[in-house]
Amino acid sequence: MSNDSLKQKIGRFLGLMPLEYAPKNTEKSPKSEFLRVFKDVSTALVMALIVIQFVIQAFKIPSGSMEDSLLVGDFLLGLKYIYGSPIPFTYDKLPGLREPERNDVVIFKFPGDPNYPNNDEKRYIKLINTFVFGVLYWDKEGKSITVHRPKDFIKRCVAKGGDTVEVRDKVLMVNHQEVPEAPMGKHIDSRVMPNAFDPRDTFGPYIVPKKGEVLTLSDARSIREFFWARSLIYQENPTTPMHSVIKLYVNDSLYSEIPYKGALYVKYTNWDWHEMEKQLSLFQQKMPDASVRVAKELYLDGKRITEYTLRYNAFFMMGDNRDNSLDGRYWGFVSKKFVNAKALIIYFSWDSFEPVLSAIRFSRIGKLIF
Template sequence: MHINFPLVLVIAVAVSGFLALLDLVLLAPRRRRAIASYEAQVDVADPQTIERLEKEPLLVEYGKSFFPVLAVVLVLRSFLVEPFQIPSGSMKPTLDVGDFILVNKFAYGIRLPVIDTKIIPVGEPQRGDVMVFRYPNDPTINYIKRVVGLPGDHIRYAGKQLYINGQKIEHELIEVIPDDEVPDGHPLQAVAKAEIFQEQLGEVSHLIRQKQLSQTPRPNEWVVPEGHYFMMGDNRDNSNDSRYWQSTEMPRELWGMVPDNYIVGKAFAVWMHWPEPKLSNLPSFSSVALIH
């Protein structure tokens, strides 16, 4: 079960704000009148009685205390920057499991929280951007991939080679490393390798990862519909993305054609690495870097 945190936050702000407003308009004036009435009836006011009459109801006290904090968090998280944790290796070597990243929420337009309706257009996703979006098959889950195809683009993937609008996207071999994604005990674990390439997508130069021993996927091609984006993971042989069918019953429908209203924001920085958040395993800040 996935908790809709934006909805919970909006409700918390609304409730705490209502309590603060209720106190400002109704309860605080009532307390002041009660104190004035008491002071008019006695020659010397008892400090303890004054304190009791001034005391706010506990629920109102909590609401007034939490409202400004929750309101600031809501504004920052909804319109400026939101933190995310990377749960899988689909974006290796750019992002690793346990990376904590920051996502620019206004890069692609100001959107209302919860309903995600764009109210102020700011910019559009560009080829090569690392983007967080809601998974089309389950919008309660956030995914992160790289923007490969823009609306109207023709995408072809054949022989582990990417083509965009008929142009081959060149990539240069940087290094060969042991494939750490091979399960323990697998007969090929000792010899399995992965290749790291430098690839140029639009204005962005970034790294991708391919397995030497993986099967070459069958050639396929797509045309990106208007208002949608074609997403791919940098870990090309271990990423569930726009290249794969949604189901065998609906072979022409792609989960990965991400519609504009499912966009969350643009990932721009790694600020911490903590693969297993617990006290015995402290976070590392050595990987703090901008995302390319």
């Protein structure tokens, strides 16, 4: 064996090949360099999409409904896989580690959001659900493509399927036991509103529906309960055509007929069931001797249904800022199918009312959410 060959082997073994035996540098062609960069960028992009789709959801706090636990301008991350990661191009989910528990801070789809922009099914044609960027619609009037992304809410889960929930003079009761307020929760109004005026301070008791429960849609249900049942059925069947019809009978004669087509209208008519109940109460006061009956009909995929068996558990959500939160007291229950993620950590916080140099709330960055 030659001395040169021995030197090369020892140099390679030690990683210290003598300079005279080191291979000459070869310049990479522009094409190979482009392919390398393209591969690196593509890999990073695919990994980011996987994380966004299955692992993490980013969320910005838009309102004060969770104060002072979460503040307007908080940016947070939630974990999707805890409750089940969404399956791409469907409304289904992979099995999760567990379901929402009482006191979890949960990110979920707003049950009252319509399927179509401006709730106008005649004006818009659904093109494709991108799932990441929202649903693309063709606007027949504007002759353009419109993006409609269902809104996400964040609230605290206070009750789950089978629990009895009630608010008694501002005090939350679950299963007939008083529930302590969140450590940073608050009330901002000392007044107690009567239920006939607003369900904020006096609510229930109601039993949160659970998987396997049969929802009846008879006239015996109140308008409120009918709309809540309708909401859960919609959440379990978001792609199935649905509409409901409310008929008012006075002395057994049809007084009016009001159609409710498309998705749930609660958001756009000031919690429609509440306004309807108030109007009905005023109507009965003006005609105390009349026999008043409200007939309620629900049609799913063109067929009238009088009962429905739930496939998922439901949950009751409330904001920590109890006097300033649009939550389950107004729009009812959230199906497991509409639950997105468990809130985990605040990664950034910005106070838009402060000067730019002092707007960042450094004390909130990295704070875990409980």
